[in-house]
Structures are given as structure tokens and as C-alpha cells.
Amino acid sequence: MVIINSKFLVQNITGVQRFAFNVAIKLAKLKNDNLLFFMPNKKFNYFYENLFKENIPIIKGYTRGIIWEQIELPFFAKRKKAIILNLGNSGPIFYNKNVTIIHDLLWLKYPEAYSKLFTKWYSFMIPRLIKNSLKVITVSQTSKRDIVDHFKIAEDKIAVIYPGVDRSVFKPLNLERENFILWVGSLKFYKNVHGLIEAFKILKQNYKIPYKLTIAGYGVGELRGKIDEKIRDDVDFVDKVKDEILLKLYNRALVFVFPSFYEGFGLPPLEAMACGCPVVVSDTGGLPEVCGDAGIYCNPQDPYDIARAIYEVISSKELRGSLIKKGLERANLFSWEKTAREILNIVKELL
Structure with missing residues (x-):
């Protein structure tokens, strides 16, 4: 028996929750009788409605939060003699039959992006969770190196399984391309939207481009009043990101531009490539593993280099055409079904 830690069903959407949801959907469609979804006693996020349409057993517990994950979940799993599959960076630290996915160590690299309580809890929880996991899975070779180096664990305890992209959702629509630069993400410091805004200002001042910048993500509207008035009219915000x-x-x-200081993987560039959109990304973290030769790279620490990379793409129709072709081919290498099957194969070997 495998119990899916379904805490993600009650959480807001970030890349981790999107990963968990897409893997869960594919696991559900495999119709494996040994899989059971167990969630906290809390209203689920509307985003996950499609999972409930799969007619799979989703059991709701009696508690929520840390009490649910650290006490009720392992107690439930022990009664079932089950392995717990933790899809999103956390799990019960005193249960010794975990398979855990750790996406990255951003809470260590950029603690200022998180609350002190969150950072302290993860500093306590993650090493113990790793110790009590039969197998650790991560989303890139970059993240694997970070985990091995920091926690001093054997490399063969960690498997790398890349996330996917849903090409039934993210696909070319043959719409006319418009004169705007796109960024999608959260306002966490390491996402470096401030560096992109500075690069956009450089493009307007030094290159005189007639383009706009669109910033999309939950809560991005709060940046509106912080934009330099010289470029404010050329920056649009999209708060709704269904x-x-x-x-x-x-x-x-x-x-599409994604100049993060660090990403364990980075789903937005993959989604953009699947839609036939040229991408400019940082040359750091897991992003080169995502984009391969299908992206233009920049130094995220240097707004002038970000501006240089963007201008290289917007000024050349030939380059954009080449990037679109390579991006579509690159995106075809990633699928959620492949991700789910590889995870399930690891779990089956441990049963």
C-alpha cells in the first residue's frame, strides 16, 4: 500500500504544488489499487477539482497542519503498513517508510524569502525526513548536488526525476505574437523580478524598444506603485494566473524571460517552450537542464546582461524562429506521465 501525502490539496499554488497535482493526476489515472490519497481536514483548493473527478479514494483526516502531517498521517500509514509518498518537500519525520521529493534547498540559499519560523522548521525537519526516507527524489542534477553536499548523504539514496509539462494544456494556439515581454512567477526575492524590471528600463532607455513588459502571478499588482514612473505606463500586471x-x-x-537567481528546476520556461514562446533564462541552477540549447542565457546578477539577452531575441525574427522550433522539441522530452511512472517504479521496488 502507498499513501500519497495529499497536503498539497489544501495549499495555494506554487511550482511545488503544481508538481504534486500533476503527478497525482497521472498516478490516479494509472488506476493502481495500491494507491490511497490522504489529506488534512481542511477545504481543498478549487484548483485541484480535476483530481476529484478521477473517482479515486481520497480520505480526509480529522486534523490539519503539523499535527496532521506529523501525527495523524504516520499513524494512519502504520495501520495500513504503507509507504508514504511525500510529493512536496515535507513529510512525517519519525515514520521510517517515506519516499520523499525534495525540490530544492531554497530555504537555505535564500532564507530572507521565507519567515524565520518556516526556515527553522525546515532546518529541523528536512534532515530528519531525509534520514527516515527509504528514497529521496529530486527534480534536477543541480538539486541533487546541493542535497548531497549539504546533508552529506550517499548519492545512490537520491534519484533525479524531471517534472513534466501538460501538452494538452500548454500548446501552440497559432495566435499572433504581440510586442510584449512576459514574466511569470511569485514575488520571492530569488525570482529576481526586480532585476527584470531594471533590465526593461535599460531596454527602454538604451535600445528605445517599443515593447511592454507583462508581469503575471498572484499578488504581483502590489508592484504597480513601485515601478519607476518613466516606464510605469509600459508595465502591465496580471494577478489571475489560471x-x-x-x-x-x-x-x-x-x-518569455525568467532571470531567477536560482531554481531547482523551473516550470514556467518549460510551459513557455511548449507553447512555442522563445525563452531567456538565467545561466544558473537547474534552468540549463530545463532549456538545454533551446534558450538564450543571461547572468541574473547583471541587469545589463539580462537586457542584452532580451534584445538579442526581440531584435531577430530568425533567432526567434530557431528558438521556437528548438523549444517545442525540447518540451516534448518532458511529460507528467513519464514523471509519475518513474516515481511509481521507485516506490514499487521498495514495497
Whole structure:
């Protein structure tokens, strides 16, 4: 028996929750009788409605939060003599039959992006969770190196399984490309939206480009009043980022830019490539593993280099055409079904 730690069903959407949801959907469609979803006693996020349409057994517990994950979940699993599959960076630290996915160590690299309580809890929880996991899975070779180096664990205890992209959702729509640069993400410091805004200012001042910048993500509207008035009229904000809205943005943008200081993987560039949108990304973290030769790279620490990379793409129709072709081919290498099957194969070997 395998119990899916379904805490993600009650959480807000970030890349980790999107990963968990897409893997869960594919696991559910495999119709494996040994899989059971167990969630906290809390209202689920509307984003996950499709999972409930799969007619799979989803059991709701009696508690929520840390009490649910650290006490009720392992007690439930012990009664079932089950392995717990933790899809999103956390799990019961005193249960010794975990398979745990750790996406990255951002809470260590950029603690200022998180609350002190969150950082302290993860500093306590993660090493113990790793110790009590039969297998650790991560999303890139970059993240694997970080985990091995920091926690001093054997390399063969960690498997790398890349996330996927849903090409039934993210696909070319043959819409006319418009003159705007797109960024999608959260306002966490390491996402470096401030560096992109500075690069956009350089593009307007030094290159005199007639383009706009669109910033999309939950809560991004709070940046509106912080934008330099010289470029404020050329910066648009999209607070609602449901998949159908993202699909149109990826299909209309002239270029997608993702200049993060660090990413364990980075789903937005993959989604953009799947939609036929050229991408400019940082040359750090797991992003080169995502984009391969299908992206233009920049130094995220240097707004002038970000501006240089963007201008290289927007000024050349030939380059954009080449990036679109390579990006679509690159995106075809990633699928959620492949991700789910590889995870399930690891779990089956441990049963």
C-alpha cells in the first residue's frame, strides 16, 4: 500500500504544488489499487477539482497542519503498513517508510524569502525526513548536488526525476505574437523580478524598444506603485494566473524571460517552450537542464546582461524562429506521465 501525502490539496499554488497535482493526476489515472490519497481536514483548493473527478479514494483526516502531517498521517500509514509518498518537500519525520521529493534547498540559499519560523522548521525537519526516507527524489542534477553536499548523504539514496509539462494544456494556439515581454512567477526575492524590471528600463532607455513588459502571478499588482514612473505606463500586471490565462499569455508574448537567481528546476520556461514562446533564462541552477540549447542565457546578477539577452531575441525574427522550433522539441522530452511512472517504479521496488 502507498499513501500519497495529499497536503498539497489544501495549499495555494506554487511550482511545488503544481508538481504534486500533476503527478497525482497521472498516478490516479494509472488506476493502481495500491494507491490511497490522504489529506488534512481542511477545504481543498478549487484548483485541484480535476483530481476529484478521477473517482479515486481520497480520505480526509480529522486534523490539519503539523499535527496532521506529523501525527495523524504516520499513524494512519502504520495501520495500513504503507509507504508514504511525500510529493512536496515535507513529510512525517519519525515514520521510517517515506519516499520523499525534495525540490530544492531554497530555504537555505535564500532564507530572507521565507519567515524565520518556516526556515527553522525546515532546518529541523528536512534532515530528519531525509534520514527516515527509504528514497529521496529530486527534480534536477543541480538539486541533487546541493542535497548531497549539504546533508552529506550517499548519492545512490537520491534519484533525479524531471517534472513534466501538460501538452494538452500548454500548446501552440497559432495566435499572433504581440510586442510584449512576459514574466511569470511569485514575488520571492530569488525570482529576481526586480532585476527584470531594471533590465526593461535599460531596454527602454538604451535600445528605445517599443515593447511592454507583462508581469503575471498572484499578488504581483502590489508592484504597480513601485515601478519607476518613466516606464510605469509600459508595465502591465496580471494577478489571475489560471492555466487558460497562462496559455494565452505564453502564446501572445514575443519572448518569455525568467532571470531567477536560482531554481531547482523551473516550470514556467518549460510551459513557455511548449507553447512555442522563445525563452531567456538565467545561466544558473537547474534552468540549463530545463532549456538545454533551446534558450538564450543571461547572468541574473547583471541587469545589463539580462537586457542584452532580451534584445538579442526581440531584435531577430530568425533567432526567434530557431528558438521556437528548438523549444517545442525540447518540451516534448518532458511529460507528467513519464514523471509519475518513474516515481511509481521507485516506490514499487521498495514495497
